[in-house]
Amino acid sequence: MSDRQRHADQLKRRARLAVQGGRTEKAGALLTELCQCEPRDAEAWFLLGAVHGEAGRLPEAVECAQRAVALRPDWPEAHYNLGQAYMHQQRYEDAANSYREALRWRPDYAEAGNHLGYALLQYDRPAEAADGLQRVLNQHPNFAEAHSNLGAALLDIGRIDEAIDRFQMALRIRPDCPGTRNHLARALILQGRPEAALDRKSVV
Numbered sequence: 223m224s225d226r227q228r229h230a231d232q233l234k235r236r237a238r239l240a241v242q243g244g245r246t247e248k249a250g251a252l253l254t255e256l257c258q259c260e261p262r263d264a265e266a267w268f269l270l271g272a273v274h275g276e277a278g279r280l281p282e283a284v285e286c287a288q289r290a291v292a293l294r295p296d297w298p299e300a301h302y303n304l305g306q307a308y309m310h311q312q313r314y315e316d317a318a319n320s321y322r323e324a325l326r327w328r329p330d331y332a333e334a335g336n337h338l339g340y341a342l343l344q345y346d347r348p349a350e351a352a353d354g355l356q357r358v359l360n361q362h363p364n365f366a367e368a369h370s371n372l373g374a375a376l377l378d379i380g381r382i383d384e385a386i387d388r389f390q391m392a393l394r395i396r397p398d399c400p401g402t403r404n405h406l407a408r409a410l411i412l413q414g415r416p417e418a419a420l421d422r423k424s425v426v
Contacts, residue, residue: 230260249273264293283307298328314344332362339371348378366396385409
């Protein structure tokens with residue numbers, strides 16, 4: 223092993239320890255040095271993108287994730303991270319394309335499928351979102367967030383009763399599933415049951 227490779231490996235180990243210890247700025251500095259030293263190290267760009275995303279530096283997160291994908295186009299997690307970076311920038315169509323790439327390389331990637339559904343909802347593709355989320359749930363039936371997102375898609379296309387079933391299923395699996403109680407309350411109001419929307423017992 224060359225001195226350069228030993229130095230790169232040492233930087234990567236130190237960066238991982240910094241990430242695990244929550245020392246984001248230290249990790250970013252180490253990974254930046256590593257990327258300058260080894261610009262074709264896809265994992266280094268992947269980790270640096272994640273650190274930038276955690277720190278809210280979204281343009282930098284996107285750039286690093288793009289580099290990781292370019293170096294390793296068959297790495298589903300890299301495509302997923304790029305999708306997450308786009309999502310935080312509200313670039314929903316770009317995010318959806320990245321999640322699709324993640325799924326192309328790993329068809330059972332539940333998180334990518336769920337986030338693809340959410341991204342599609344954000345730019346008014348509820349029917350496509352519903353189809354994809356149903357595929358996720360066929361493989362991962364206890365994925366609460368996917369049930370919730372499917373409920374939102376069904377609500378958008380007017381299938382209110384089915385949407386309510388999905389919201390209730392999400393809450394049975396995970397009572398604190400983000401946003402689901404609000405979605406369920408809205409669905410119950412649209413169903414003509416405003417009193418049920420105020421009754422917490424109706425959500426389980």
